[in-house]
Amino acid sequence: MSREEDIITIRQGNSSVSIHHHGATVTSWKCDGLEMLFVSKDAIFNNKKAIRGGIPVVFPNFGPWELGPQHGFARITRWTLKESVSNESCGEAKAVFTLTDTEETRKIWNYNFCVTYTILLRNKEFETRLQVENSGSDEFEFTTLLHTYFSVPDINKTTISGLQGLQFIDKVCESQKFTEDRDQVAIKENYDRVYMSTPNMHVIKNAAGGHSVRMVKENFPDTVVWNPWIDKAKGMSDFGDEEYLNMLCVEPGHVSSPLTLTSGAVFEGKQLLSIIDSNL
Ligand code: BG6
Numbered sequence: 623m624s625r626e627e628d629i630i631t632i633r634q635g636n637s638s639v640s641i642h643h644h645g646a647t648v649t650s651w652k653c654d655g656l657e658m659l660f661v662s663k664d665a666i667f668n669n670k671k672a673i674r675g676g677i678p679v680v681f682p683n684f685g686p687w688e689l690g691p692q693h694g695f696a697r698i699t700r701w702t703l704k705e706s707v708s709n710e711s712c713g714e715a716k717a718v719f720t721l722t723d724t725e726e727t728r729k730i731w732n733y734n735f736c737v738t739y740t741i742l743l744r745n746k747e748f749e750t751r752l753q754v755e756n757s758g759s760d761e762f763e764f765t766t767l768l769h770t771y772f773s774v775p776d777i778n779k780t781t782i783s784g785l786q787g788l789q790f791i792d793k794v795c796e797s798q799k800f801t802e803d804r805d806q807v808a809i810k811e812n813y814d815r816v817y818m819s820t821p822n823m824h825v826i827k828n829a830a831g832g833h834s835v836r837m838v839k840e841n842f843p844d845t846v847v848w849n850p851w852i853d854k855a856k857g858m859s860d861f862g863d864e865e866y867l868n869m870l871c872v873e874p875g876h877v878s879s880p881l882t883l884t885s886g887a888v889f890e891g892k893q894l895l896s897i898i899d900s901n902l
Contacts, residue, residue, distance in 0.1 A: 645697035660869035682764035734758030767875025842874035
């Protein structure tokens with residue numbers, strides 16, 4: 623299948639969202655022609671490797687995994703499109719993808735599950751809902767996250783709010799725990815932190831077009847903030863050497879402790895992104 627056939631686009635007014643079947647990875651969110659998400663110019667679209675940018679879905683494991691690939695298999699598996707609606711009149715466009723266990727996933731992680739990923743697009747506003755159902759008889763544990771890559775015009779001028787006073791695990795400093803003292807967090811180095819018990823809202827200032835983007839999240843108690851910076855960027859084959867200047871990952875998730883789902887139980891986490899300072 624060609625790259626075009628792999629991607630579906632939903633539209634609402636002057637906004638659009640594109641989603642790749644590989645990983646149900648959102649690869650674009652445009653408002654009035656302005657791209658709000660970052661996808662690397664070197665991203666590899668071979669339906670095998672995770673797409674470097676957009677919003678990869680991390681499930682059922684965040685980070686290195688003794689049972690399988692880093693960040694789990696969801697982002698490197700083809701999902702099924704269940705529904706796709708672009709509807710001017712109701713003010714909302716929608717796409718729904720699902721991922722259920724297969725022989726291959728059970729070889730890695732022997733559980734039955736159904737993940738439903740709903741993407742909703744409204745004017746200036748874009749929501750992603752991740753629902754995980756335990757469809758088997760055995761209880762399971764998992765971690766999950768929406769790995770949102772924001773496009774930023776200059777990382778040196780971008781800040782994130784909503785982290786002050788919180789404990790974080792610093793993954794570039796032997797996973798030691800520290801407390802954030804800044805109100806507006808700026809990134810000036812290789813940055814890989816898991817902020818814990820974060821509030822339900824962050825504002826990313828100086829995102830694409832210089833706009834502020836508000837992230838409101840539900841049932842995702844952690845927020846990972848990541849930028850590889852100069853040296854790590856050079857070591858990544860699917861990321862341009864200078865692109866660290868133009869991206870910032872702010873990733874809502876449930877990662878510092880696992881979730882447990884008993885048979886038949888359902889988890890739902892949400893992220894809602896809105897542009898809050900423009901007439902777009
Ligand atoms: C972040 C992790 O969420 O994802 C980082 O905290 C990791 O440790 C980054 O480097 C990118 O991961 P990957 O597997 O897409 O290169």
